[in-house]
Structure formats: C-alpha cells, structure tokens
Amino acid sequence: MNFGYSPKVEDLRRRVRAFMDEHIVPRHRQWLDEVHAGHFPPAFMEDLKAKAKAEGLWNLFLPHLKDDEPGTRLTNLEYAPLAEIMGRISWAPEVFNCNAPDTGNMELLHMFATPAQREQWLMPLLDGTIRSAFAMTEPDVASSDATNITTSIRRDGDDYVINGRKWFITNAAHPNCKLFIVMGKTDPDAETHRQQSMILVPAHTPGLKVVRNIPVMNHTSPEGHCEVTFTNVRVSASNLLGEEGSGFALAQARLGPGRIHHCMRSIGAAELALELMIERSQERKTFGKYLHQHGTVGEWIAKSRIEIDQARLLVLKTAWLIDEVGAKAARKEISMIKALVPQLHTTVCDRAMQVFGAMGVSPDTPLADHWTWGRALRYADGPDEVHLQAIARMEIGAGKGTPGAAAAYLTPPARD
Structure with a gap:
C-alpha cells in the first residue's frame, strides 16, 4: 500500500487549493449574506461552476467516466485528498459538481440507468444544470x-x-x-x-x-x-x-465511495479547525501566557494533529481498498472510517471553539457551522452504533476461523 500522492494528484491538489483561495474563500462572507437574505443559490454560483469546469476541476469523483461524460477520471484514492480541500468550506463541493447527494446519485445512474434514464437525468447532473x-x-x-x-x-x-x-x-x-x-x-x-x-x-x-x-x-x-x-x-x-428487488444492493453500492467523500471533507474541516486553533493560541494571552503555552491547549493541538493524521491514513487505506477490491470487500474499513471520522470532526472543532472562547460559537468563525455538520454526520449514512456493531460482527466472524489460536498465548497459573 502506497498512499503517497502522485505527481498528477499533487498538481490537482495545487490547482484545487488555488481555486479555493482565489474564488471560493473570498466569497464565503457573500455566500452567508445572500443565503441569510433568502437568495439561494447565490448569484455567483453558476459563474464559479463555469470557471471550475473550464479549468478541468469538474466531476472529479467518478472513476469510470465515459467519453461523452464531462469530468476528470480519478480513482477514489486520487480524489480523496481533493475532497479534503473542498471540505474546508461547506458549500465548495457544489462548485466542482462534487456535492452530496448528487455524487451518490450520479454513481447510481452511471452504474444502473437505462439509456433513456441516462439521457434524461445523468447527463444534466454531470453538467451541473440540475x-x-x-x-x-x-x-x-x-x-x-x-x-x-x-x-x-x-x-x-x-x-x-x-x-x-x-x-x-x-x-x-x-x-x-x-x-x-x-x-x-x-x-x-x-x-x-x-x-x-x-x-x-x-x-x-x-x-x-x-x-x-x-x-x-x-x-x-x-x-x-x-x-x-x-x-x-x-x-x-x-x-x-x-x-425490482435490487434496491438494497443498489443502496450498498451507492454508500461506499460516498463515505470516502464525507470522511475526507470532515478531515478538511478538522484540519482547518486545527489551523485556526493554532493561530488563535499564538495571538491570545491569558494570565500572562499565550494560550498555546498553557498545558491543556498545547495538548489539544498535539492530540488534534495525531488524530487527524491517523484518520486520514485510515480513510486513504479504505479508498485504496475500494479501488483494488470494491466496496463490498472493503465494508469493514468503510464502517471503521464512518464511525471514527465524524467524532474526530466534532472533537477538533470543539477544541478550537474553546480556544476562541465565545467567538468560537459565533458566525465570526466557521467553527460552529463545521461542528454542527460534524455532529449530524454521526447519523448520516448510518449511525455510529450500527457501524460499530458491523465491525464487531466482522471481527468476531474472522476469529471463528482460528478457534483457540489466541488462547495459546495465555499462561496458566503454576501448580504445586
């Protein structure tokens, strides 16, 4: 397993990040103002989508695009780090036509639609017109x-x-x-x-x-x-x-890659929260010390870095497995990331909010909105408890193949 980003992916990461910095981040305040005023979608959205499409940053999520389907063919492993960048701003994925639930719906139509259904629904979705x-x-x-x-x-x-x-x-x-x-x-x-x-x-x-x-x-x-x-x-x-009767199987096919997208966007939100926490901790003093010099805040920063990097590696491994053996064979890892990452998302955002103080729960930072969505993700695509039960069943099932193997390592008490 090699999760290093290829030159192709590094180039796309640079381009997506540049697009975010130039076109999306500066518009976030305008997005909030227009949406709160009841103007949705904001007037600039179609313009940004056209720019993204013109720059080849479009439909990045779908590995098996056909010749007449607009977009960039990327594997799940290649797309994952791009989803992370998009996750820093909640509405950014739509600009690249990589927003849920449209991505999962396009996956379904791509795999199972009739030619007529494909023309009526898939092509407009791929074009971003609906x-x-x-x-x-x-x-x-x-x-x-x-x-x-x-x-x-x-x-x-x-x-x-x-x-x-x-x-x-x-x-x-x-x-x-x-x-x-x-x-x-x-x-x-x-x-x-x-x-x-x-x-x-x-x-x-x-x-x-x-x-x-x-x-x-x-x-x-x-x-x-x-x-x-x-x-x-x-x-x-x-x-x-x-x-008829294929609905359950279709739902399972839809959810595998979608959970990669959700989890990597969450990691992007957590990464942004950590960056904001670090900046705030170097600007603000309490009791004569910068915040990062207090043991608790320094520990939050360290734990957040460890936990984000651990989660990212597990999600990348899962993306790699889906590419290699398919979502069905990677179902344990899919459940693992879905149980892990939303909790990471809210934990890091919560720490950052605490470092910001009252400002952290205000609209002056993106932290409260990111925390809210992270909490909701503990239900979306299956609640934590369902995934934990599924992981446990698979672990117990795997252990049945070698009964007593672990018991050989037990040391019985000595007898007189």
Missing part, C-alpha cells in the same frame, strides 16, 4: 436498517404508484432539485433483502410534497434536509432503477 435528492430515511422506522422502510412502490399496469413519508432528505429544498431517487418496497413478501426497489421520481410529480425543511441543531440549511410525503405518486414503470 440537482437531485435521495429519499430513503423515514421518520416512523429505524431507517439505519434499510430493510425496515415502509414506503410502498406498487405496480399498477404500466405505472408504479408510490405512497410513503421520508425525512432528512438533503437537497429537497434546492430550487434546482429536479429528481428524487426513492427507495421503497415493491414486494413486502419477498426475501428480506429483495423487498426494496429504487425508482426515479421527477420533482414536480403530482402527490410529491416537500412538507418542511427540518433545521439541524436549529440551523436551517438552504438546500434542505426535508420531510417529504408521497401520496399516490404515479410514475411510468420505465422509471424503475435497476430491477
């Missing part, structure tokens, strides 16, 4: 186990009719959201993991209603994390993605 949502989570069941979902997708002649209630559906409030990929049950009597299917639902289909944009930690995101209801929503049977 946005999309992924509707799986439900309020009335434990959706961390996708087999629990209750939304009905019922065949009726040449159509499917959808009924159900979803929530925390990211992008549903975005004015450019034109497509919902909906997961529901087509056959409740089938084998547990063959009951679910996915279907493509245009955003303005009768019966689809965005009920509310749910605040996260009392913070309302302009793109939305929405409650959505489907009441007798009727779409053509040709809108089915994949085949």
